Amino acid sequence: MTNREVGIALLGVGTVGGAVARTIAEQRDVIEARSGIRLVVRRAMARSTERVVQAGLPVEVATTKIEEVIGDDGVDVVVEAMGGEEPAATYMRLALESGKHVVTANKEALSKHFAGLVATARSSGRALLFEASVGGGIPLMASLRQILAVNRITRIRGIVNGTTNYILTQMAERGATYAEALREAQQLGYAEPDPTADVEGYDAAYKLAILASLAAGRHIRPERVDRTGITGVTPEQVAEAGARGGAIKLIAGAELDAEGWRLRVGPEFVPGDHLLAHVRLNYNAMEITGDRVGPVVLYGQGAGPQPTASAIVSDIVDAVRFGAVLTPEIAPE
Numbered sequence: 001m002t003n004r005e006v007g008i009a010l011l012g013v014g015t016v017g018g019a020v021a022r023t024i025a026e027q028r029d030v031i032e033a034r035s036g037i038r039l040v041v042r043r044a045m046a047r048s049t050e051r052v053v054q055a056g057l058p059v060e061v062a063t064t065k066i067e068e069v070i071g072d073d074g075v076d077v078v079v080e081a082m083g084g085e086e087p088a089a090t091y092m093r094l095a096l097e098s099g100k101h102v103v104t105a106n107k108e109a110l111s112k113h114f115a116g117l118v119a120t121a122r123s124s125g126r127a128l129l130f131e132a133s134v135g136g137g138i139p140l141m142a143s144l145r146q147i148l149a150v151n152r153i154t155r156i157r158g159i160v161n162g163t164t165n166y167i168l169t170q171m172a173e174r175g176a177t178y179a180e181a182l183r184e185a186q187q188l189g190y191a192e193p194d195p196t197a198d199v200e201g202y203d204a205a206y207k208l209a210i211l212a213s214l215a216a217g218r219h220i221r222p223e224r225v226d227r228t229g230i231t232g233v234t235p236e237q238v239a240e241a242g243a244r245g246g247a248i249k250l251i252a253g254a255e256l257d258a259e260g261w262r263l264r265v266g267p268e269f270v271p272g273d274h275l276l277a278h279v280r281l282n283y284n285a286m287e288i289t290g291d292r293v294g295p296v297v298l299y300g301q302g303a304g305p306q307p308t309a310s311a312i313v314s315d316i317v318d319a320v321r322f323g324a325v326l327t328p329e330i331a332p333e
Contacts, residue, residue: 003036006320007074009043009100010081011066011091016105016312017044017081018055019305023313025056035317043069066091070098077316080104089113096120096128101319103312105132107206108197114210115219118330127319128327134160134207135284137307138300144214144288145326151290153215157253160207162282162303163191163198164230164250168267169280171238172247178233190282190303200229201250201265208252211286212261215254218331220261228266245272249279275299 008024010017024031024039032038044052044061045068052062066087069075078095080102082088089109092102097120104110110117110133121128131141147153159165163185170181182199185191197203205225212220230250241248251268254261270277275297279285284302289295301307318326 003032003038004320005038005040006076006316007042007072008039008316009045009069009072009075009078009095010041011045011069011078011088012080012082013044013046013051013055013057014081015305016083016308017046017079018051019309020079020081020312021055021057023306023309027313031313031317035321037317037320039313039316042074043072045069066094070094070100075100077101077103077319079312079316080106080109081312082106083108085109085112089117092117092128093120096124096126099124099126101127101129101316101323103129103315103319105130105308105312107133107203107210111206111209111213111222114213115330115332118327121327122324122329125324126327127322127324129315129319130210131315132308132311134210135286135298135300136162136302136304137310138284138286138298138302139311140211140286140298141214143296143298144211147288147290147293147296148214151292153288153290154256155254155289155295156208156211156215156286157251157255157276158286159249159276159279159284160252160286160302161198161201161204161250162284162301163195164201164204165279165284166190166282167199168230168233168238168248168250171233171235172242175235175239177235178231199231201227204250204252204265205263208254208263208265212254212263213330214328215256216261217329219333220263221333224263226264226266230267233267241269244269246270246274247272247277249276251276
């Protein structure tokens with residue numbers, strides 16, 4: 001096996017970007033032994049050099065300018081770990097246009113700009129990979145690729161937001177109020193200081209739109225998702241669900257019928273004999289139904305820096321090994 005050195009650029013060196021930097025450093029020898037690829041971080045774009053150094057990177061890789069990233073011929077793969085729609089979407093497009101593979105965990109930018117980013121990746125002959133954008137460390141995209149090779153997907157249903165699942169678990173098991181459970185989730189780092197994206201269902205809607213777009217082969221925007229959050233769920237409703245042997249969960253679901261795809265995110269009663277009723281804390285689970293394989297259930301940690309970094313670094317290796325062949329085909333709306 002001939003070993004190859006691959007240059008990585010990180011856009012953002014916060015919780016996720018820092019975890020990616022540490023994973024590359026700590027797992028470098030394992031990755032090289034198994035794939036023949038030696039990963040080296042050549043650029044790290046951050047607001048301050050302090051964050052770059054805190055991630056264990058040398059200060060000379062720090063930059064504040066996207067031009068220094070896309071203009072660096074030593075960078076082969078750009079990892080977008082900034083979050084939010086912009087400037088992340090623009091930076092990913094620029095990186096692809098400059099001939100670099102892009103790996104991202106950004107569900108908002110991807111769900112809103114999916115078709116355009118895919119078109120740019122395919123025209124540039126580069127990979128656009130996003131395993132960590134929906135299920136954190138759960139291999140959802142790899143499983144979807146395998147299922148879609150033979151099946152027509154007819155149904156997607158599951159728990160894709162760890163913050164809300166943690167809150168609902170605490171309300172069910174400890175009798176906590178919504179406010180108490182949210183405060184605890186924030187203290188543990190499961191919820192942001194402004195939890196709106198999670199508790200109002202936006203995060204789950206972004207993720208569902210990505211999954212539905214892959215299943216449909218065309219861009220389905222998150223605005224099409226019928227969305228309700230968990231802020232209106234009361235302790236009485238949670239207790240009643242438990243008394244009935246089930247649980248209230250924030251369910252993301254997409255179903256294909258004669259009129260097309262119907263998408264919804266909202267709190268639902270899940271009977272106790274269904275796996276989803278027993279998904280606790282910040283874990284996620286997704287059931288994907290194909291017309292040949294039937295229902296396939298994937299379960300694991302859907303959030304957290306280490307599972308997310310694991311999925312991102314795996315995508316980096318796949319981008320280098322397989323290239324543009326892994327970029328999905330997503331038609332415009």
